[in-house]
Amino acid sequence: MRVLAVSAFAAVCLMGCPVLRAQDTGEPPAVNPLSGNAVAIQTGMGLFRSRCADCHGMDARGVRGPDLTQVWASGRTDGGLFRTLRRGIPGTEMPSVGPRTPDDEVWKILAYLKTLAAPTATDVVAGNSQNGERVFRTQCAGCHRANGTGGRLGPDLSRIGIARARNAIVRRVRGATEDFLDGYEPVIITLKNGQTVRGVRKNGDLFSVQIMDGRERIQGYLRADVKDVQPGKQSAMPVFGPERLSESDLNDLLAYLGTLKGFDPSVK
Amino acid sequence: MRPMIPRFVRLALVSAAVLGVTLGAQQATPPGPVTNQELLDGLKADGSNWLTFGGNYANHRFSPLTQITPENVGSLQPKWTFQTATLGNFETTTLVRDNVLYVTGPLNVAWAVDARSGRQIWRYRRELPDNLTACCGLVNRGFAALGERLFMVTLDAHLLALDMKTGAVVWDAILGDYKTGYAATLAPLVVKDKVIVGVAGGEYGIRGFIDAYDAQSGKRAWRFYTIPGPGDPGNNTWQGESWKIGGTGVWVTGAYDPETNAIFFGTGNPGPDYHSESREGDNLYSCSLVVLDADTGTLKWHYQFTPHDVHDYDSTEVPILADIPISGQPRKVVMFANRNGFYYTLDRTTGRVIVAKPFVQTTWAKSIDAQGRPMLQPGHRPDEKGERTCPDLTGGTNFWPPSFDPRTRLFFVNAREACATFYAYKPEYVPGQRFTGGAQQLVNNRDEKPFGAFRAIDPATGERKWEFLTPTPSRAGILTTASNLLFTGDGEGNLLALNSRTGTLLWRYQMGATLHGTSPVTYMLDGKQQLLVPAGTTLTAWALPDGAGNATR
Numbered sequence: 001m002r003v004l005a006v007s008a009f010a011a012v013c014l015m016g017c018p019v020l021r022a023q024d025t026g027e028p029p030a031v032n033p034l035s036g037n038a039v040a041i042q043t044g045m046g047l048f049r050s051r052c053a054d055c056h057g058m059d060a061r062g063v064r065g066p067d068l069t070q071v072w073a074s075g076r077t078d079g080g081l082f083r084t085l086r087r088g089i090p091g092t093e094m095p096s097v098g099p100r101t102p103d104d105e106v107w108k109i110l111a112y113l114k115t116l117a118a119p120t121a122t123d124v125v126a127g128n129s130q131n132g133e134r135v136f137r138t139q140c141a142g143c144h145r146a147n148g149t150g151g152r153l154g155p156d157l158s159r160i161g162i163a164r165a166r167n168a169i170v171r172r173v174r175g176a177t178e179d180f181l182d183g184y185e186p187v188i189i190t191l192k193n194g195q196t197v198r199g200v201r202k203n204g205d206l207f208s209v210q211i212m213d214g215r216e217r218i219q220g221y222l223r224a225d226v227k228d229v230q231p232g233k234q235s236a237m238p239v240f241g242p243e244r245l246s247e248s249d250l251n252d253l254l255a256y257l258g259t260l261k262g263f264d265p266s267v268k
Numbered sequence: 269m270r271p272m273i274p275r276f277v278r279l280a281l282v283s284a285a286v287l288g289v290t291l292g293a294q295q296a297t298p299p300g301p302v303t304n305q306e307l308l309d310g311l312k313a314d315g316s317n318w319l320t321f322g323g324n325y326a327n328h329r330f331s332p333l334t335q336i337t338p339e340n341v342g343s344l345q346p347k348w349t350f351q352t353a354t355l356g357n358f359e360t361t362t363l364v365r366d367n368v369l370y371v372t373g374p375l376n377v378a379w380a381v382d383a384r385s386g387r388q389i390w391r392y393r394r395e396l397p398d399n400l401t402a403c404c405g406l407v408n409r410g411f412a413a414l415g416e417r418l419f420m421v422t423l424d425a426h427l428l429a430l431d432m433k434t435g436a437v438v439w440d441a442i443l444g445d446y447k448t449g450y451a452a453t454l455a456p457l458v459v460k461d462k463v464i465v466g467v468a469g470g471e472y473g474i475r476g477f478i479d480a481y482d483a484q485s486g487k488r489a490w491r492f493y494t495i496p497g498p499g500d501p502g503n504n505t506w507q508g509e510s511w512k513i514g515g516t517g518v519w520v521t522g523a524y525d526p527e528t529n530a531i532f533f534g535t536g537n538p539g540p541d542y543h544s545e546s547r548e549g550d551n552l553y554s555c556s557l558v559v560l561d562a563d564t565g566t567l568k569w570h571y572q573f574t575p576h577d578v579h580d581y582d583s584t585e586v587p588i589l590a591d592i593p594i595s596g597q598p599r600k601v602v603m604f605a606n607r608n609g610f611y612y613t614l615d616r617t618t619g620r621v622i623v624a625k626p627f628v629q630t631t632w633a634k635s636i637d638a639q640g641r642p643m644l645q646p647g648h649r650p651d652e653k654g655e656r657t658c659p660d661l662t663g664g665t666n667f668w669p670p671s672f673d674p675r676t677r678l679f680f681v682n683a684r685e686a687c688a689t690f691y692a693y694k695p696e697y698v699p700g701q702r703f704t705g706g707a708q709q710l711v712n713n714r715d716e717k718p719f720g721a722f723r724a725i726d727p728a729t730g731e732r733k734w735e736f737l738t739p740t741p742s743r744a745g746i747l748t749t750a751s752n753l754l755f756t757g758d759g760e761g762n763l764l765a766l767n768s769r770t771g772t773l774l775w776r777y778q779m780g781a782t783l784h785g786t787s788p789v790t791y792m793l794d795g796k797q798q799l800l801v802p803a804g805t806t807l808t809a810w811a812l813p814d815g816a817g818n819a820t821r
Contacts, residue, residue, distance in 0.1 A: 049691070049693060051702065053691075053707035054471070057708075057710070058689070058708070058709040063710060091354075091356075091406070092406070093404065093406060095401065096399070100698075179713055204739075205761070205762060206738055206760065206776075
């Protein structure tokens with residue numbers, strides 16, 4: 001069946017069609033040709049809901065299957081994701097989209113998915129990124145890392161430019177946060193001697209908790225050996241209101257963050 | 269002149285002589301082929317066997333062994349760990365006989381393992397097709413045994429008989445076409461000379477059934493369609509042609525009542541799961557308990573837990589049979605904690621509801637009325653905008669086995685407290701593709717997080733006797749023993765031992781992976797009680813240190 005399907009593709013491609021030709025050589029385009037296309041995104045949403053949401057959740061944050069909103073942020077590429085959809089993941093429940101699904105439908109699903117986490121094409125890039133980098137170094141880098149420098153208490157932002165929409169970053173910076181990100185929930189541990197340790201929760205269960213504390217020490221504690229473990233009520237990330245970060249500095253900061261599209265270790 | 273005997277022959281003769289002596293010593297009374305009587309006996313006081321999915325035909329998952337106690341459970345030691353070297357998780361109930369473990373794993377790999385050392389004796393591996401369509405875990409829930417054969421279903425919807433001594437295929441029967449969504453994952457149920465199985469595929473527009481095959485020949489003896497065809501009673505509970513693709517798989521092992529020669533199986537959800545306009549009606553016998561004559565497959569009675577289900581509330585949980593006093597009267601009952609959030613005690617002879625009470629937060633129905641029908645709450649039919657319902661699609665509980673202690677008459681269930689927003693949209697049926705017509709969004713935020721609870725329920729009243737809470741839901745089954753121990757696992761990989769009378773935590777060990785859809789089993793090996801724990805891709809055998817416990821039992 002599979003051989004037949006490939007031959008059919010080859011036959012069609014001989015008659016000339018650019019997208020299918022890429023399929024024929026086994027190399028899809030590296031970048032989604034439909035990225036940011038409003039019509040494609042709309043269709044992709046329908047396809048995602050009917051074919052993927054059952055396992056990955058309506059918001060793509062995972063049910064039986066994994067969270068798909070962080071895949072670009074974690075370094076996957078359009079081309080790599082296309083291959084995953086096209087081939088499935090053998091030995092798991094992740095099926096191939098099947099030979100009846102044309103390439104453009106796969107790209108539409110991916111175009112939609114990208115809107116759930118990544119900046120949209122309508123995001124206006126404005127502001128002075130050089131000043132933004134200065135703002136980042138003085139205000140953010142204590143806790144956030146970008147391209148190998150900065151703190152580790154908060155998430156690494158080296159890919160934030162392709163992982164988060166501008167308005168999502170604004171909400172976060174200004175303190176209008178919804179939920180704590182997994183791995184960054186605030187936690188307060190009271191030791192037997194009364195001393196408290198504040199940090200962010202990396203993992204835990206009924207018997208233990210694993211954290212990174214304010215000094216970036218990663219450490220596990222057995223609940224039986226401490227007095228108390230409490231979730232913190234406030235994010236470890238401070239609120240940067242207009243008095244702390246002017247509109248203009250925020251604008252510059254966003255311009256700088258928009259340039260962060262992936263850490264290249266070879267660049268020093 | 270002495271006759272010339274080649275050296276290797278001499279060696280072989282010597283070895284044979286030595287071997288003969290050893291064999292004679294070790295196998296003073298080696299057990300013969302597995303008999304029907306052994307299956308009827310269930311778990312015996314000598315702890316020598318575990319031969320059916322639930323330990324006994326009533327699915328109690330309760331062991332009479334008492335060497336491991338609440339006092340000494342804390343000193344359990346691992347004896348060995350066996351690894352599958354495959355992807356996926358164990359969901360299997362290991363069978364035990366004559367110091368050998370018979371284990372099925374993910375992706376239809378299976379083993380015979382030496383219980384003394386954890387070393388493989390044989391391995392069976394099925395070559396599976398590339399384009400499998402199985403939903404929800406490429407798993408297998410265990411073997412059944414009879415004579416010198418093991419029986420196992422496959423992800424590509426076959427039933428195999430394997431030689432217990434070698435793992436070689438003896439016969440291979442086709443249940444359905446995997447290309448159109450049929451799959452199989454349950455542990456077969458052997459009754460008399462028949463092997464009884466069901467098919468999975470409720471998310472792929474199959475038409476479910478329960479089949480019986482002759483254990484000797486592999487020939488099909490009968491088939492019971494879980495969706496009645498035209499002219500059969502119940503077909504009119506499906507709109508138009510929807511009965512042809514209405515799902516209703518059977519993917520968890522049932523119980524057997526020898527007294528009435530009846531088998532009890534829970535059935536899966538109707539399809540499409542959420543968008544139900546195309547299948548108006550009660551959709552019999554989806555989300556039901558069907559009770560069949562074991563010889564003929566004829567329906568004796570049924571009880572539908574969730575008529576016209578729209579939340580994927582498969583009733584593929586494990587039914588447990590017992591005779592218990594209720595309001596001073598001895599009753600023959602079947603107990604059932606359902607994915608839909610209700611716990612049920614039914615009269616096993618008539619199917620009438622004796623007790624029906626929510627055991628988790630349940631919003632889709634207020635209660636179950638005198639006729640046994642759920643009294644629906646308005647606003648719980650999924651649509652494109654989404655509607656919030658508790659429990660979520662994974663349910664108040666699910667396929668992971670509960671346990672019943674016949675001494676204390678407590679029913680133990682691993683419960684989940686979770687809610688979800690359910691969405692529905694019109695699906696198109698394409699053979700072999702998912703056909704669910706919707707999805708759910710788990711309610712999981714700072715203020716409302718799902719959690720888990722192990723609960724002891726009095727089946728005479730549905731009242732909760734105790735609970736042990738865990739911060740995340742778990743998918744582990746439950747094993748109990750006559751020394752008041754309850755073994756299970758939490759959602760974070762901890763193996764737990766609780767006191768089954770009180771729910772108090774006695775011992776725990778971080779296994780590194782969760783117990784998924786199954787429970788530990790226990791048996792005796794050379795005078796020592798063993799606890800065999802499947803977690804992730806490992807099986808670990810635990811026992812008390814030498815000198816601890818009571819050597820006899």
